Amino acid sequence: MNRRDETLRRIRARPDVPVLILGGGVNGVGLLRELALQGVDGLLVDKSDFVAGASSKSSRMIHGGLRYLENREFGLVRESLVERNHLLENAPHCVAPLKTTIPLFSWFGGLVRSGLIFCGSSVRPGSRGGVGVKAGLWFYDFVTRKNRRTPTHFLTRRHQALRDVPGLAPTIVATATYWDAWITQAERLCIELIDDACRARPGCLALNYVRPTGIDSGAVVLCDEPSGATFAVRPRAVVNATGAWVDITNAGLGLTTRYMGGTKGSHLVVDCPALHRALGDRMVYYQHDDGRVCIAFPFMDKVIMGSTDIRVDDPGAARCDAQEVEYMLTTLRGVFPGIEVSRRQVVFAFCGVRPLPASEGQVLANVSRGHSIRVDGPDGGRPFPIYSLIGGKWTTFRAFAEQAADRVLADLNLERRCSTEHVPIGGGKDFPADEEQRAAWIARLARESGLAESRAADLVARYGTAAETCARETDAEARRPLASLPDYTVGEIRRIAENEYVEHLADLVCRRSTIALLGRATETTLGELAEVVGPALGWDAQRRRREVEQCLAETRVP
Numbered sequence: 042m043n044r045r046d047e048t049l050r051r052i053r054a055r056p057d058v059p060v061l062i063l064g065g066g067v068n069g070v071g072l073l074r075e076l077a078l079q080g081v082d083g084l085l086v087d088k089s090d091f092v093a094g095a096s097s098k099s100s101r102m103i104h105g106g107l108r109y110l111e112n113r114e115f116g117l118v119r120e121s122l123v124e125r126n127h128l129l130e131n132a133p134h135c136v137a138p139l140k141t142t143i144p145l146f147s148w149f150g151g152l153v154r155s156g157l158i159f160c161g162s163s164v165r166p167g168s169r170g171g172v173g174v175k176a177g178l179w180f181y182d183f184v185t186r187k188n189r190r191t192p193t194h195f196l197t198r199r200h201q202a203l204r205d206v207p208g209l210a211p212t213i214v215a216t217a218t219y220w221d222a223w224i225t226q227a228e229r230l231c232i233e234l235i236d237d238a239c240r241a242r243p244g245c246l247a248l249n250y251v252r253p254t255g256i257d258s259g260a261v262v263l264c265d266e267p268s269g270a271t272f273a274v275r276p277r278a279v280v281n282a283t284g285a286w287v288d289i290t291n292a293g294l295g296l297t298t299r300y301m302g303g304t305k306g307s308h309l310v311v312d313c314p315a316l317h318r319a320l321g322d323r324m325v326y327y328q329h330d331d332g333r334v335c336i337a338f339p340f341m342d343k344v345i346m347g348s349t350d351i352r353v354d355d356p357g358a359a360r361c362d363a364q365e366v367e368y369m370l371t372t373l374r375g376v377f378p379g380i381e382v383s384r385r386q387v388v389f390a391f392c393g394v395r396p397l398p399a400s401e402g403q404v405l406a407n408v409s410r411g412h413s414i415r416v417d418g419p420d421g422g423r424p425f426p427i428y429s430l431i432g433g434k435w436t437t438f439r440a441f442a443e444q445a446a447d448r449v450l451a452d453l454n455l456e457r458r459c460s461t462e463h464v465p466i467g468g469g470k471d472f473p474a475d476e477e478q479r480a481a482w483i484a485r486l487a488r489e490s491g492l493a494e495s496r497a498a499d500l501v502a503r504y505g506t507a508a509e510t511c512a513r514e515t516d517a518e519a520r521r522p523l524a525s526l527p528d529y530t531v532g533e534i535r536r537i538a539e540n541e542y543v544e545h546l547a548d549l550v551c552r553r554s555t556i557a558l559l560g561r562a563t564e565t566t567l568g569e570l571a572e573v574v575g576p577a578l579g580w581d582a583q584r585r586r587r588e589v590e591q592c593l594a595e596t597r598v599p
């Protein structure tokens with residue numbers, strides 16, 4: 042019996058579950074782990090793949106949120122900075138400090154608009170000048186002074202700034218540089234959170250491609266998409282962590298809510314060596330004339346840039362369109378007029394919907410990125426409460442999960458057992474503390490496994506200290522590099538397929554690895570990957586072809 046069938050068997054054998062979590066984005070999986078560590082068995086299901094929503098489509102910044110200061114969201118910025126530091130500590134294998142530079146086109150610009158926004162007025166943010174930015178950065182440094190994990194900010198005068206970042210618009214007066222953090226493998230960290238939960242509490246279960254279809258006799262009916270089979274579970278509490286889909290999910294459970302007002306945001310991945318060189322090791326954080334903040338940062342040998350902010354009604358239909366591609370390229374030209382990035386250099390695009398709270402009439406950029414929990418008590422044929430998780434940021438998922446867990450624990454008359462503030466995640470456990478120790482760790486792994494150091498380094502970058510498991514594979518076939526992706530081996534890909542809930546080729550390519558993100562999901566590569574995972578997942582030739590076609594469609598650049 043494969044892992045999925047075994048999980049389904051266990052759910053059917055024990056339909057009484059303490060907590061049913063709907064939605065396997067970072068907030069859902071964060072809550073699964075949070076509850077598991079408090080001794081509560083959760084069942085988490087996602088209608089699609091885990092992390093297929095906003096959690097795999099973010100800008101990858103683990104940040105305080107400098108611009109939220111304009112909205113007087115000091116509490117959110119403070120919480121985000123504290124959580125940023127927790128992630129640097131608990132997931133050092135994929136969260137790292139990120140040097141961030143803001144080009145400044147004036148010293149006093151934007152102060153009036155910032156003042157109006159600060160006083161609660163609904164106006165678009167203006168181009169922010171040096172004085173406003175400096176005040177925000179001072180607050181950043183002040184909040185983190187007791188647990189400083191990143192250097193403090195500084196300003197650079199025009200001439201030096203243009204030398205530091207070649208290609209930057211010569212009309213700048215200065216740049217401001219500060220440090221936040223970024224996450225290299227957001228998707229993998231979510232899978233690690235699920236694994237940590239299931240390891241801590243073997244009664245915890247998680248299944249992708251399972252959706253609720255309604256309530257019957259007080260039980261939630263779930264449908265297993267691959268088989269079409271339905272089964273019922275009887276939860277004591279349901280947590281709706283379906284992000285932008287919260288209201289749609291509630292409607293499916295017979296509850297009418299208007300909690301959400303999502304906006305879609307798209308990003309491009311570009312293959313532009315000149316831009317990559319200009320950015321060096323930093324993110325550039327800049328503004329379009331319409332006040333929207335955009336970013337560009339190096340990601341391995343490519344550059345990720347974005348994003349847009351457009352109101353949408355149906356999160357399932359959100360796609361990056363040609364107009365957004367044009368908007369992002371035009372915006373970049375305003376900051377880097379010396380570097381031409383063309384549409385041909387776009388190797389991948391992704392689009393997600395921010396699960397923002399409903400906010401009629403507000404300027405989108407000013408809608409709060411804070412989080413809250415709405416509770417709808419038992420009602421009529423529904424004997425359990427529904428906790429809807431509204432809003433939030435990737436950065437603050439742990440704090441949000443902690444608050445949601447406390448609410449659920451209190452209602453179930455259970456006590457919190459421990460804090461997750463300092464609990465490492467997945468391959469972040471026992472991760473070497475600094476560059477020197479990391480190099481020694483990689484050298485030891487290479488020596489003991491007989492792998493080349495470069496291969497050991499790749500494994501550590503992907504899996505943290507869990508690289509040890511992958512490196513232990515000694516079978517010659519398992520160690521064979523793929524012809525189309527020589528930095529991956531057959532054994533590595535098979536291990537992911539067998540152990541990480543892969544149901545479709547796109548799960549592997551888009552959400553368990555950076556293959557799609559780096560624009561490497563060509564037809565040849567997908568064909569080879571389908572051959573490697575096919576036997577492990579029981580795919581015949583026809584299914585393999587179908588998977589390749591679907592994956593090509595999913596990863597096509599607009």
Ligand SMILES: Cc1cc2nc3c(=O)[nH]c(=O)nc-3n(C[C@H](O)[C@H](O)[C@H](O)COP(=O)(O)OP(=O)(O)OC[C@H]3O[C@@H](n4cnc5c(N)ncnc54)[C@H](O)[C@@H]3O)c2cc1C
Binds near residue numbers: 088101253433437
């Ligand atoms: C463009 C963009 C940029 C962003 N940048 C940043 C950033 O730089 N830093 C930061 O901190 N945050 C950022 N965010 C915000 C962050 O990504 C989100 O706040 C976070 O990922 C939300 O997680 P979630 O689990 O609530 O929702 P999601 O990740 O959207 O997960 C919801 C899940 O629910 C599933 N689902 C839907 N309906 C059902 C159902 N009926 N039953 C079961 N499952 C269902 C979906 O398939 C999905 O997997 C960004 C977001 C976007 C869109």
